[in-house]
Amino acid sequence: MSVHQFEATTIDGRTVSLGDYAGKTLLIVNVASKCGLTPQYQGLEALYQAHRDQGLEILGFPCDQFGNQEPGTEAEIAEFCSTTYGVSFPLFSKIEVNGPGAHPLYKHLRSEQVEPRLEDVEGGAHLAGLLNQHFPDACTEDDGIRWNFTKFLVSPSGEVVKRFQPVVSPDAIAQEIAPLLG
Numbered sequence: 001m002s003v004h005q006f007e008a009t010t011i012d013g014r015t016v017s018l019g020d021y022a023g024k025t026l027l028i029v030n031v032a033s034k035c036g037l038t039p040q041y042q043g044l045e046a047l048y049q050a051h052r053d054q055g056l057e058i059l060g061f062p063c064d065q066f067g068n069q070e071p072g073t074e075a076e077i078a079e080f081c082s083t084t085y086g087v088s089f090p091l092f093s094k095i096e097v098n099g100p101g102a103h104p105l106y107k108h109l110r111s112e113q114v115e116p117r118l119e120d121v122e123g124g125a126h127l128a129g130l131l132n133q134h135f136p137d138a139c140t141e142d143d144g145i146r147w148n149f150t151k152f153l154v155s156p157s158g159e160v161v162k163r164f165q166p167v168v169s170p171d172a173i174a175q176e177i178a179p180l181l182g
Contacts, residue, residue: 002158003028006105008061011074011091018105018158024057025180026154027173028109030097030145031060032069033080037149041085043170047177048089054181055156058089061106063097066147070094097145109152110144112160155180 004019032038048058062077064070074093081087095103151164153176164173
């Protein structure tokens, strides 16, 4: 199954087929406006500006499942992203990424790429400790998303290539994206 077979609702309420992104390299990210990792929006936007002409699309999916860090409406989220970080990449409506209400796209992404252990990623041990201490039930599913800013790299053909932990910065992903660009 390809990512291109799914639909999603944009932050302004339009239903789009991810098939519209066929031929593009995708970085799909669950985002939040009130998270310690929220400044990654700046790196995501820089990555987008640097590579969109070569076929990169970043798709941001706001999610409020982790510590209530995305409490706003779609309009508030869009305004925050635009004014605070100058985000110009596509944003979608708020979704769930774990549990029975998880968006079908995220069920697919998770099934294709199991998350590497957070403790095995540079800077991940500290975040893992905080999550386990303050949010022990944040993710109880084996393939579940642990926190905001988990990233999935998708090839132009719609194949899920790699999953990146939340602490992996957008600039660290640039070298992984380059071989997939046109």
